[in-house]
Amino acid sequence: MTEDRGDSLLSIVSIGISHYVHDTYSDIPCAKQDAQRVYDAFRAALGRSFQYHSSICLENITSQTARTLLEQMSQSRQDEHNYDDVLVIYFSGHAALDKDEISLCFTQCDSSLTGSLSIREIVQIFRRNTKLLLILDCCYAGMALKSVETDINGLRAAILASCGCYDRAVFNAEEGSVFTKVLCAAIQEIQSENAELSVSSIAKLIFELGYRDACVHLGSAEVGDTAFMLASNQKSLSFYSDFPERFITQLRVSNARVREAMWYSLQDVPEGTALTICEKVFGLEQTNHREISEASWLVRRAAGSLVSCLSDSRRKKALLLALLSSPYWQDQCVGLIGARYLLANEQELFLTVQEKVKKGLINRIDAVWLANLYSCENPDYDVKIYLITNLSKTQWGLCELLKAYTKSKYSDKDDRIVNLDQFFSLLDDKQLAHVQGYISYTQSDQKGLRKELVNARSRGRLPEKAKHKFILSLLYGSWRDQKHIDLSPFLENAKNRTIESQLEDASKIPCCESKMGLLTYFTDTYSKNKKYVFHLQWALNDPNLWVRREAVKLHSLRMSPKKLEPLVQNDDFDNFYPGIMDLFLALPLSVFQHATQQWWDSFTPDEYASLKHAYALG
Structure with a gap:
């Protein structure tokens, strides 16, 4: 008799073949990165249902290593009677066709396909003792559906392929595989919506996100969407059904320290629930009355920090764009803090902020300061845009612009003198005197009290997306x-x-x-x-x-x-x-x-x- 463990669990074997020994196949530099991204996406989405002890991310392994590992996993599942647990096998690398049979090429594969494993071989290793999901990001991936069509209906397997039978997979040297990027985005969005994670829900969202080349096979009716559920969130959905209303009611009557802690605590509830609360509080639902603006900087920072820690999704992006476009500067501050980790590379958000500052739509000094602080890490940061704002009217603001300029990516950190000369050339005499006074204070030999103040340690940046920011801020200071x-x-x-x-x-x-x-x-x-x-x-x-x-x-x-x-x-x-x-x-x-x-x-x-x-x- 076996113990009833409740919900099924999920393991993943994520494989990336970025290097090939033989010249027959060129290297795929992004394969390792893609394998890790898929592993991380499933790990984050599954939570307690993710089996760490039987999951692994591998790079540049041989076909024999892969076969041995899969056979061991199959035997273990048979011994433990884990028939309802799901195994995901993700593969990023080259593939080859031989008489309509697709084989995955591992690191030592040659022109004779020695060093490869066919999809048929992989599926048959598990027979009927595992729910198997194959995710193939390789050329000819769609052929996997055809080459095992006979066997797959007798097995508990599903296949998600990046392209058709005779198509080639597409990847970008910098961003990795196009399919894998969308796959991970789909998994993250399902997680953020607190929705049920299944093969068909992933495939459906991949198509909705604009990737039309994927192919999916759910196998027999036994392996259909209901039977092939990767994660069910029905219990949490039921538990949190009135959570947003209760949260907002409590927020209205709590003091600033409690409000701050409440926003930080939302990092531990389902992301869909957290997003719903944000949309209600900031009046982004047409039927919802906007809550009163938040006067406390620490509470605004906590709300923005929550948003910044959420998985990147269409809904999060829509929230950020709405906050940045709000007529209320307090909401703009929340949006800027929520976007702080994205502004360095997410061009749509960066350009939105830059354009709104340039047009004066973001003009409250509290928001302009944040926009400058977080935008300066983007290669396209232009300090001249901020020099026409009120930041340029005070010594404090000019010092903030100086710090942003020297931190910006287009500035050569090893050539400070040239870069500062370029910055100085943008200033009038009064502004230049302000900046040089600040530099003299921070760099000159000071004595007595001034020496103690100059040498005092600053808190610095906290870890990105850390869930313990509330206690760290309480103990070490509220700003960097x-x-x-x-x-x-x-x-x-x-x-x-x-x-x-x-x-x-x-x-x-x-x-x-x-x-x-x-x-x-x-x-x-x-x-x-x-x-x-x-x-x-x-x-x-x-x-x-x-x-x-x-x-x-x-x-x-x-x-x-x-x-x-x-x-x-x-x-x-x-x-x-x-x-x-x-x-x-x-x-x-x-x-x-x-x-x-x-x-x-x-x-x-x-x-x-x-x-x-x-x-x-x-």
Whole structure:
């Protein structure tokens, strides 16, 4: 008697033959990459149904190695009575025809087909003890359907072929096989939609994605779509049926930290459910009322990070394009963060962002800053587009443009002087002075406090698509340039007059990251170092709103709201610096009420409503 294991499991043997020993067959450089992509796509889509111990990705193996491996797997399945488990065999490489019989050419195959295995041989190894899915990305792949037509109806096998009986497979040296690229996209899209993964659903979506050359054979009725289910998501679909509505209801009444955690937590629910929530929250469903705009930068970043971690699919791309085209700059920020890993290579998204910045459709400084930050890794990045935005109006913005320029792919990192000269030539005298002041600060030998600030470690970029970004951000900082500063050595070894003088002189530092790190340090060590905080009062009126926000947090520890009120002034805000919403969310209540009256003309009705709503929630 065998144990009932519930749902069937899936294993994959993914083979890529990129190198051939004999001159009969040319090398196929992308075969290894394609085999790995298919392996990864099934692994991601199957989750707990994926059998790691009996799955493998192989490159440049011989036909004998392949035969031995498949025979061992067949025997193991027979011994364990795993008759309902599915085995996927993917092959990328050359194939040959011999009297309408197709053979797969392994690494030592020669002109006599020594070193090959026919499809008939492979299928017969498994007889009736396995559900077998053959995915063939090779020339003449469609012949597999014909060459085993008699046998396949007596076996539990299905075939998905990249081309017809006498056609050749198509691949691109850089992007790999056209068929495999679409195959993986289909698997990922089915996964993102939380749909049932079957041979026919994959084949159907391959055709819908525009690849018309594939051939599919489901075998006998026993192997039809219902019997040949690769993954069923009916249980999860039932469980999550009202999840989006419950999530959005809770989102409306939760404080910022909870809202942030909620968005990050969606990385662990089915992708289709996560996308549905995004579409509802951002009003992308015609029947759905758009939720109020998100005032908190950290919550917007969490929502964007969720989108960036989803599998690439048509639905995700449609969501990103809709967010980037939104009239609400907060939504544009979410879209830019969601597209950050794609902008380096996905030209449609990159050009969409570039065009919207150029036309002023993305013009809020918070969004323009993100567009510049994430677009600079694309080879077609053009700093001149961003020099006509408000980024060029402040020293902070010019420094952001300088960093993006030196990071961009078309800049030669080993020839900084030439590249900086090219950048300098685009600036007027005032802009040039701002940039050179920043460079002097970061590269010159500094002393005392400035030395500690310049040498402080920045957080850096977090791993791409990491599910633990919430806790990493909480522990290590909320943005990549955030500095972690320890002033203990300086404060313990300098005279009070020196400390006080250098703290006041810090107002002239041309680096907002250093100023913010300085303020954060004194906030964290306030009880020990409060006697010095008065000398940082300049930060309450720093032009950079991020610096002001950190100053409010610090000075709220020593000043009553009444005394703080007149120090928070609207003297220079004109869309030159990001972060005005977060500055307001950091204010004590009476200061918030006073400031919103004073800054009323700085907000749109939507911004004001979202700000009041977020402040009330905490």
